[in-house]
Amino acid sequence: MSETITAPALTAKDFVTDQEVRWCPGCGDYSILAQVQKVMATLGIARENIVIISGIGCSSRFPYYMNTYGMHSIHGRATAVASGLKASRPELSVWIVTGDGDGLSIGGNHTIHLLRRNFDVNILLFNNQIYGLTKGQYSPTSEEHKITKSTPMGSIDHPFNPLALALGADATFVARSMDRDPKHLQAMLQRTHHHKGASFLEIYQNCNIFNDGAFEIFTEKGSKPQETLFLEQGKPLLFGAGNNKGIKLDGFKPVIVHLDEGHSADELWIHDEEDIYKAQILTRIFDDPKGEGHLPRPFGVFYQTNRPCYEDVMLQQLEEAKSRKPADLNKLLKGNEVWVIN
Amino acid sequence: MARKHEVLHDVVIKFAGDSGDGMQLTGTQFTNNTALLGIDLSTFPDFPAEIRAPIGTLPGVSGFQLRFSSDRIFTPGDTCDVLVAMNAAALKTNLTALKKGGKIIANTDGFDTKNLRLANYPDGENPLENGSLDNYELIKIDVTKMTREALKDFAMGMKEKDRAKNMFVLGFLYFMYSRDMETTIHFLNDKFGKKPEIAESNIKALKAGYNYGDTTETFTTTYSVEKAKMEPGSYRSIMGNQAITYGLIAASQKSGLPLFLGSYPITPASDILHELAKYKNFGVRTFQAEDEIAAITSAIGAAYGGALGITTTSGPGMALKSEAMGLAVMLEIPLIICNIQRGGPSTGLPTKTEQSDLLQAYYGRNGECPMPVISASTPADCFDAAYEAVRISVQHMTPVILLSDGYIANGAEPWKFPTAEQLPPISVKFKTQLGDQEEKLQPYLRDEKLARPWAVPGTAGLEHRIGGLEKQNVTGNISYEPENHQLMVKIRQEKVDKIAEYIPLQKLDSGLSTGKILVIGWGSTYGAIKSAVAEIQAKGHAVSHAHLRYVRPFPKNLGDIIKNFETILIPEINNGQLVRIIRDVYFVDAKGYNKIMGIPISKTELVMKLEEMLST
Numbered sequence: 032m033s034e035t036i037t038a039p040a041l042t043a044k045d046f047v048t049d050q051e052v053r054w055c056p057g058c059g060d061y062s063i064l065a066q067v068q069k070v071m072a073t074l075g076i077a078r079e080n081i082v083i084i085s086g087i088g089c090s091s092r093f094p095y096y097m098n099t100y101g102m103h104s105i106h107g108r109a110t111a112v113a114s115g116l117k118a119s120r121p122e123l124s125v126w127i128v129t130g131d132g133d134g135l136s137i138g139g140n141h142t143i144h145l146l147r148r149n150f151d152v153n154i155l156l157f158n159n160q161i162y163g164l165t166k167g168q169y170s171p172t173s174e175e176h177k178i179t180k181s182t183p184m185g186s187i188d189h190p191f192n193p194l195a196l197a198l199g200a201d202a203t204f205v206a207r208s209m210d211r212d213p214k215h216l217q218a219m220l221q222r223t224h225h226h227k228g229a230s231f232l233e234i235y236q237n238c239n240i241f242n243d244g245a246f247e248i249f250t251e252k253g254s255k256p257q258e259t260l261f262l263e264q265g266k267p268l269l270f271g272a273g274n275n276k277g278i279k280l281d282g283f284k285p286v287i288v289h290l291d292e293g294h295s296a297d298e299l300w301i302h303d304e305e306d307i308y309k310a311q312i313l314t315r316i317f318d319d320p321k322g323e324g325h326l327p328r329p330f331g332v333f334y335q336t337n338r339p340c341y342e343d344v345m346l347q348q349l350e351e352a353k354s355r356k357p358a359d360l361n362k363l364l365k366g367n368e369v370w371v372i373n
Numbered sequence: 374m375a376r377k378h379e380v381l382h383d384v385v386i387k388f389a390g391d392s393g394d395g396m397q398l399t400g401t402q403f404t405n406n407t408a409l410l411g412i413d414l415s416t417f418p419d420f421p422a423e424i425r426a427p428i429g430t431l432p433g434v435s436g437f438q439l440r441f442s443s444d445r446i447f448t449p450g451d452t453c454d455v456l457v458a459m460n461a462a463a464l465k466t467n468l469t470a471l472k473k474g475g476k477i478i479a480n481t482d483g484f485d486t487k488n489l490r491l492a493n494y495p496d497g498e499n500p501l502e503n504g505s506l507d508n509y510e511l512i513k514i515d516v517t518k519m520t521r522e523a524l525k526d527f528a529m530g531m532k533e534k535d536r537a538k539n540m541f542v543l544g545f546l547y548f549m550y551s552r553d554m555e556t557t558i559h560f561l562n563d564k565f566g567k568k569p570e571i572a573e574s575n576i577k578a579l580k581a582g583y584n585y586g587d588t589t590e591t592f593t594t595t596y597s598v599e600k601a602k603m604e605p606g607s608y609r610s611i612m613g614n615q616a617i618t619y620g621l622i623a624a625s626q627k628s629g630l631p632l633f634l635g636s637y638p639i640t641p642a643s644d645i646l647h648e649l650a651k652y653k654n655f656g657v658r659t660f661q662a663e664d665e666i667a668a669i670t671s672a673i674g675a676a677y678g679g680a681l682g683i684t685t686t687s688g689p690g691m692a693l694k695s696e697a698m699g700l701a702v703m704l705e706i707p708l709i710i711c712n713i714q715r716g717g718p719s720t721g722l723p724t725k726t727e728q729s730d731l732l733q734a735y736y737g738r739n740g741e742c743p744m745p746v747i748s749a750s751t752p753a754d755c756f757d758a759a760y761e762a763v764r765i766s767v768q769h770m771t772p773v774i775l776l777s778d779g780y781i782a783n784g785a786e787p788w789k790f791p792t793a794e795q796l797p798p799i800s801v802k803f804k805t806q807l808g809d810q811e812e813k814l815q816p817y818l819r820d821e822k823l824a825r826p827w828a829v830p831g832t833a834g835l836e837h838r839i840g841g842l843e844k845q846n847v848t849g850n851i852s853y854e855p856e857n858h859q860l861m862v863k864i865r866q867e868k869v870d871k872i873a874e875y876i877p878l879q880k881l882d883s884g885l886s887t888g889k890i891l892v893i894g895w896g897s898t899y900g901a902i903k904s905a906v907a908e909i910q911a912k913g914h915a916v917s918h919a920h921l922r923y924v925r926p927f928p929k930n931l932g933d934i935i936k937n938f939e940t941i942l943i944p945e946i947n948n949g950q951l952v953r954i955i956r957d958v959y960f961v962d963a964k965g966y967n968k969i970m971g972i973p974i975s976k977t978e979l980v981m982k983l984e985e986m987l988s989t
Contacts, residue, residue: 048838050850079833084674086579087841094838095851100830103840105700108670111662115671116830118658119633120678123830141670144663345658352653360626360793363652364619366609368556370411373605 032247043068045078048098054089059210059236063157064096066213070220071099076124083126084113086133089164090236092159107138110145110154116342117150121342124224125152131172132162139171143200146229148341153223153230158193161242174319179241193233194314194333198307203228205314206332209235211250215261215330222332228340232336248320249328258320262313262331265297270327278326285312285326302331310334377594378551383442384598385450386546389467390459390483391419391428392435395539399457402543404785406556407441409608413601414441415900417449417973422640422724429483429491429723430980434466443599446750447900449784451975456965457542459483459516461492464500476510478542482517511736512592514585516541523581527574537578544582551597554579604789613752613781613789614641617685617711618648620759622655625681628767628799632657633675634683635668637690640723641779642713645685654685665693669710673697676706677904679803679829681763685711687779688730689720700841702865703773705817705825708772709762713782716971725971726780728896729947734774735925735954741862742743743869746925747767748776753788755781758922760796767801769872770824776924780897780973804828804835813837816849822875823868870926879928884910884917890986891938893963895921895951898944898974914987924951932959940986942966944974 046068054060071081080098085091087106088157092192093203094101102110109127117125127134132158134142145152160178162168168181172193176185197205204226208219216234223230248254260270260278269290277299286292303309313333318325386403388396397418407414417438426433440450455476458464460483471477484501500506501513520541524534540557547554558576565572586592611619625632636646638660644830650659658675662668669684688696691712701708714730716722730737734746745765750757755777766773804826807814814835817825828835845852846860882899883906884891895901899920901910906918919934921927935941935955941963943952952965966982968974 042405077833078836079831082830094840096815097838098836100836101838102704103842104670104673105696106839108666108697111667111670112677114662114667115633115635115660115674115676115682116678117674118660118671119631119675119680120830140663197986207669223477246474280731286500315586347654349653349658353656356654358652358655360623360655363622363655364790364793365607366611366790368405368409369607369609370409371607372411372603 041072041078043072045227046071046098050095052096053092053318054267055240057239058089059159059238060090060093060157061157062210062213063216063234063236063322064093066216066220067155068097070217070224071097073221074224080122081117081124081126083128084109084116085128086138087164088130088133088162089238090128090130091133107136108141110138110141111135113152114141114145114148114150117152118342121151121346125150127152127154129154130162131156131170131193132157135193135196136171143196146197146200146202148227149203149338150342151228151340154232154276155223156193156233157236158233159236159238159242160245161238163238163241167241168195168241191315192317194231194318195311197231198314198334199312202231202334203338204230204332204335206231206309207233207235207330209246209250209330210237211246213301219331226335258327260316260327260329262302262329262333263304264304264332267296267301269296269299280312283312285316288325304332304335307334307336374494379594379596381596381598382444383440384455384550384596385397385438385440385453386455386457387436387438387453387467388457388469388891389434389436389463389541390457391462392423392425392433393428394459395536396433396435396437396459399539399543400439400561402557403546404439405560405610406547406552407439408608408787409556411600411603411879412441412443412588412598413446413603413787414439414610414785415449416440416444417780418783420724422722425811427491427877428766429460429462430489431462431492436461436463436467441598443601445601445603445977447903448973448976449974450976451625455543459538459542461494461500465492465494469948471509473508474510476512476551477506477547478512478514480538480542481513482515519581519585520578523578524574527570527577529570529574533571536576537575540575540578541582541585544579544584545586547579548583548586549592549595551595554583558894563664574651603787606789607771608787610785610787611753611756611790612783612785613749613755613777614644615648615785615821616753616755616788617749617759617767617775617777618645618652618803620756621649621681621709621763622652622657622791623756623796624760624799625657625765626793627796628681628763628801629803630679630681630767632683633642633672633680633687634659635658635662635671635675635679636685637662638667639665639687639690641715641782642685642687642690642711644782645711645713646680659745665690666697668702669694669697669708672708673701673706676708677829679827680756681709681767682707683709683711685713687713687715687723688717691730691733693738698744698772699738699740702744703844705770705865705868706768707770707827709759709766709775710772711759711775712774714778722971724779726897726973727946727969727971728778728898729950729969730776731895731924731947732953734776743866744925745771745773745872746776747773748922748924749781749894750894750896750920750922752781752784752786754899756788761922764797764799765872765875767799768824768875769822769868770827772870776896778897801827803832807834816904817844818847819864823864823871873926873929876923876928878930879919879921879934881934882918882920883907885915886917886934887937888915888917889938890916890940890942890983891935892918892942892944892983893921893951893955894918894944895924898946899981901974902944904976905983908976908980909983909987913967914983916983916987921951927958935959935961940964942983942986943977944982946974
């Protein structure tokens, strides 16, 4: 993030607005809102320097509930609105709140282009694998064969793997978290904010009305240890009850090893956020949790690197142009070839 | 050898050749040379949609029409006096526009069997040889051969040498019209500074063309045109898209708002993107977006942050931007949308002109979504129109549509340019703190113009949220209240209507305030209407001309002006669009004159139309 003026100490409450929150009771968005408000209070940024931009969808109501500057724009375009804002006001802390429909379907184009340009903004993509606001059609992240209002015989669409897509667009920060793990979500929001460049954070979010339990297997106590893999920089890839299992690389193929069956932690894949090749394999760990011998779903920071940000280079060009040739409106209007009529 | 010299008043030259023949450059060079002599001029470039259509074919012909005169002129001319035809296809496509007795300067090499076949001439028929051009003055020159001959000492390949053909022709015309070649020599040295051999070969060809005219005894007459009697002042030549660029930069400088352009390349608007990208030293940020929608929404984001947000496009791009325009209307945020119109619908005629997006500008959005519409009428007028669009947008907190079209975008004319000091100020006040009665910002609390405050991120204490959902007046909170929605729809309309109180009254461009026919025009038909009305007036008819800059809202007095005429005629390059709106607003039986051929309306046809109306 760019340096911003140090703000007086804030609490989560300072970010609450007088607007009634209108998500369905039990929606995962409530938890995300609470974690964002908590984290924002710790960032040392004055409220007036934070802008939250959203598109359309349930998640996109978010700005109304955050006492910062905010815009609830149109479907799919939050990323493009934010690009223009960040380009002209690089000092602002710009957050984009979008969903799987908004950010990957109607606005998919803008998402990938923002990532490749690497504006220093934070994308929070709430993935609930369904269209909630329009009452239950399948989304571009819904699984194949899913029965929804628009797919009575099951969806024919193959879903996106959002993190692989982001990495394919050369995102400089790619991470995943979930609504039901507040601590992890807070940590990921912190990381998202502190990354200089376009940050892409996918948040698994339960839609308890139209797609209840879509991520249950990753979030519920009983299955979570077996089904999730929490990535930590410099640490081996461990999961399972009491971390009794790990992942090692067999060539390019990740395989599960059981530590209590004679394997040692030394064999395991050590997580390196800056390794693009490993990050590609990590994002591809996207197995159907119902499949036999499937790998656990990773959460955490998959990849992060530094690349010049669009708005910074743009500003450099402006400064360079000004130093080469100061602006002179009269000279511009006059041009090089003038004739005078007396 | 004794040579005659004739002084002419008015000349129209059409440069026509294959799109690879460099006719646009040739025309532009002759134009600049003309401008610097203080001669009035008007140009009309006409090029194919394909970058390189097959060489020698009819669709591949690129033309540049230049009219210059010692009188004030307002159109590039209906017919030409001189046709430069670099090949058979160029002759075939342009001959109908040549006056009887006009001169044809033909490059004979472009009339070989292959070129004649490509131009669909019957086998064995060569128009240069078969007497079919007897009604014209035919000047045959083997330009290719003579250019090659002139460049025989240059080491470059034949292809490179042939590229200088257009300079040979230009040199010949410079001789014919008694011109000095310095402007072009200077241009070539400048353009090819890094490739001196290219500069030299072009200059050599240019001089060879000039000397050919001078030494060949066939050409017994040279011509010249005197300076035009124009208003005293300093002039330069300017094209429409360039003028829009300057108007926007000037408005940015005078308002103190940094300019942000979000744009996606599209013909014929791209030149504004190219031009603006050159002026980063003015703090201009240009963002070539991934599509038309990102182009406008990025500009909305920039405007939300306090920049002068601009997006430029043409018809198909306008269609894609409509939803975002609706957002800008709901946000009540300043934004300039420039539509350089072209032939439609769909992809239509990308390189041809049309005025067929007026109804789209008026009505082409979902919901009740009024926006001011400003139109530019000549290349130089694009400057004032752009400047005025910005003034209205930032002072009334509204998106504004600026309409131009391909004809004036690429056409050039002399411009009596202003100084920075002469430009009217554009004052902009961001809201910086809460008012006395405010506990928190009321983002839709309005001033006397019904404009809401522009409170930009970074301003402490004014944090607020806005969006595309219907909002409560004053507070800006989401509201689905029936009465509130009706109120807001009415307010948004009234806000646009109220602009009429802040714009000049409509003036007549020419003619008396009462009479038989009032010709109302908007946009690029200006020159043709002005010229036709002048001709009709000279014959003693009571015909007047009003040309609209403000198309929405109309100036307050337009209805009163209309009442004083028996008949209203509205010529447009569309199927009748302004005429519908005028009929709707003023309940008047206005007549249309509509041409939808991708080319401007000519003075001649308009004179005929007016005469027909006057005789009934």
